[in-house]
Amino acid sequence: xxxxxxxxxxxxxxxxxxxxxxxxxxxxxxxxxxxxxxxxxxxxxxxxxxxxxxxxxxxxxxxxxxxxxxxxxxxxxxxxxxxxxxxxxxxxxxxxxxxxxxxxxxxxxxxxxxxxxxxxxxxxxxxxxxxxxxxxxxxxxxxxxxxxxxxxxxxxxxxxxxxxxxxxxxxxxxxxxxxxxxxxxxxxxxxxxxxxxxxxxxxxxxxxxxxxxxxxxxxxxxxxxxxxxxxxxxxxxxxxxxxxxxxxxxxxxxxxxxxxxxxxxxxxxxxxxxxxxxxxxxxxxxxxxxxxxxxxxxxxxxxxxxxxxxxxxxxxxxxxxxxxxxxxxxxxxxxxx
Numbered sequence: 001x002x003x004x005x006x007x008x009x010x011x012x013x014x015x016x017x018x019x020x021x022x023x024x025x026x027x028x029x030x031x032x033x034x035x036x037x038x039x040x041x042x043x044x045x046x047x048x049x050x051x052x053x054x055x056x057x058x059x060x061x062x063x064x065x066x067x068x069x070x071x072x073x074x075x076x077x078x079x080x081x082x083x084x085x086x087x088x089x090x091x092x093x094x095x096x097x098x099x100x101x102x103x104x105x106x107x108x109x110x111x112x113x114x115x116x117x118x119x120x121x122x123x124x125x126x127x128x129x130x131x132x133x134x135x136x137x138x139x140x141x142x143x144x145x146x147x148x149x150x151x152x153x154x155x156x157x158x159x160x161x162x163x164x165x166x167x168x169x170x171x172x173x174x175x176x177x178x179x180x181x182x183x184x185x186x187x188x189x190x191x192x193x194x195x196x197x198x199x200x201x202x203x204x205x206x207x208x209x210x211x212x213x214x215x216x217x218x219x220x221x222x223x224x225x226x227x228x229x230x231x232x233x234x235x236x237x238x239x240x241x242x243x244x245x246x247x248x249x250x251x252x253x254x255x256x257x258x259x260x261x262x263x264x265x266x267x268x269x270x271x272x273x274x275x276x277x278x279x280x281x282x283x284x285x286x287x288x289x290x291x292x293x294x295x296x297x298x299x300x301x302x303x304x305x306x307x308x309x310x311x312x313x314x315x316x317x318x319x320x321x322x323x324x325x326x327x328x329x330x331x332x333x334x335x336x337x
Contacts, residue, residue, distance in 0.1 A: 020053050020054070021054075023050075023053055024050045024053045024054055024057055024060065025050075025059075027046045027047065027049045027050035027053070027060070028046070028047065028050050028057075028059055028060050028063055030043075030046045031043040031044070031045075031046035031047045031050070031063055031064075031067070032063060034046060035063070035066075035067050035070070040067055040070060040071045043063075043067050044064065044067055044068070047060050047063055047064035047067065048064070051064070056083070056087055058084050058087055058089050058090040058091045058095075059090065059091060061080045061081075061083045061084045061087075061095075062080070062081070062084050062091040062094055062095050062098065064076075064080045065077045065078075065079075065080035065081040065084070065095065065098045065099070065102075066094075066098050068080065068102075069098055069101060069102050069105070072105075074102040074103070074105055074106040075102075075106070077098055077099070077102040078099050078102050078103065081095040081096070081098045081099035081102070082095075082099065085099070092119075092122060092123070093119065093122075093123045093126055093128075093129065096115055096116065096118065096119030096122075096123075096129060097119070097128055097129060097132060099115050100112045100113075100115035100116045100119065100129075100132055100133075100136070101132060103115060104132075104136050109136050109139060109140055112132075112136050113133065113136055113137065113140070116129055116132055116133035116136065117133065120133060120149070120152075124152070125152075125156050126156065127153045127156040127157035127160055127163070128153075130149045130150065130152040130153035130156065131149075131150060131153040131160065131162065131163050131166065133146075133149040134146045134147075134149035134150035134153060134163075134166050134167075134170070135150075135166055137149060138166060138169060138170055138173070141173060143170050143173050143174045146166075146170050147167065147170050147171070147174075150163050150166050150167045150170065151167070151283050154167065154287070155283075155287075158287075159190055161187050161190045161191045161194070161196075164183035164184070164186050164187040164190070165183070165184075165187055165196075165200060167183040168180045168181070168183040168184050168187070168200075168203075171183070172207075176234065177207055177210060177238055177241065178234045178237045178238055178241070178269070178273075179234060179284065180207060181204060181207050181208070181269075182284070182288040182289070182292070183288070184200050184201075184203065184204040184207075185204070185266075185288075185292065185308065186288060186291075187200060188200065188201055188204070188308035188309075188311075189304070189307070189308055192307055192308050192309075192310045192311060193310050193311060194311075197310070197311035198311040198312070198313075201308070201309065201311045201312060205258075205262065208241060208245060208262070208265050209245045210241075210242075233276055233279075233280045233285075234273075234276075236272055236276060237269055237272045237273050237276070240268060240269065240272045241265065241269060244264070244265050244268055245265065248261040248264075248265070257316055258314075258316075259305070259306070259309065259314070259316050259317065259320070262305055262309065263301065263302055263305045263306075266301055266304075266305050267296055267301045270292040270293050270295065270296035270301065271293070271296050273289045273292065273293055274289065274292075274293025274294075274296060274297065276289075277289050277290065277293055295334070298334060300327075300330065300331045300334055302324075302327065303324065303327040303328050303330070303331040304331060306320045306321055306324070307321070307328060307331065
């Protein structure tokens with residue numbers, strides 16, 4: 001009899017626990033829907049109702065943290081993220097991102113970096129943790145550490161466009177022009193028509209011509225970037241860009257369109273880098289240079305250049321794309337293979 005009573009009690013407790021878990025999940029799901037609708041205060045009420053059932057719930061604490069961060073309640077976001085991290089079960093990676101972002105948004109990059117670095121130790125292959133770490137380090141001009149972090153982010157998720165933009169900004173900060181250009185070529189391959197494509201395309205073109213200026217009908221000024229004289233593996237490419245940019249301003253080339261010049265400079269850059277790849281290895285050569293130099297070798301640069309130039313919104317680009325669909329199809333198949 002005693003055993004039967006004990007069994008009944010266990011069953012009742014189990015049913016109650018399952019029911020409570022169901023209620024908790026219902027509150028969290030309603031909270032997520034309300035958050036997505038922009039009804040943040042109502043979402044917070046739902047999450048608090050879930051926490052009234054189980055104050056240690058990882059999912060409820062994380063979602064509450066995320067919504068608090070979204071409405072600028074950064075101290076609360078940090079508090080609820082910390083609960084998730086201390087419990088050390090589910091939603092750890094997301095909690096580190098929420099906590100680090102909250103510190104960063106409240107003007108405390110030092111603590112943000114500490115949080116991201118702790119998160120990266122647990123999740124070394126996390127694209128977003130490495131990306132957020134790199135982004136915050138970039139803001140503090142810690143370029144070397146930022147470069148290391150964002151390269152890990154790119155390796156984890158090559159099609160994350162923002163990682164390539166951050167890497168470009170890092171290399172611009174370090175004064176390395178070619179290395180600031182290569183990530184933008186890749187970004188524009190991913191997002192040729194997005195809202196941020198136009199500004200990044202304009203910056204790419206500007207960098208190709210950096211230091212070159214026409215000062216008269218027969219006078220072209222060339223100021224080589226300091227990175228061209230550092231005797232690095234990219235020095236030859238730096239010098240090539242400046243010299244080739246100068247030739248586009250010569251009177252004999254005055255009939256060339258901007259796209260003509262862009263295509264020729266891109267081809268030349270990729271070819272020079274391809275030649276240097278024979279004696280260099282590492283991320284830059286294996287990831288960017290291999291792709292672009294192989295593309296130049298296989299004669300797909302024209303299609304590539306016009307494809308990534310769509311945000312320029314010119315008739316020349318639109319007309320070329322319309323008239324050369326077969327070249328674009330060949331480029332697509334080349335990438336697929």
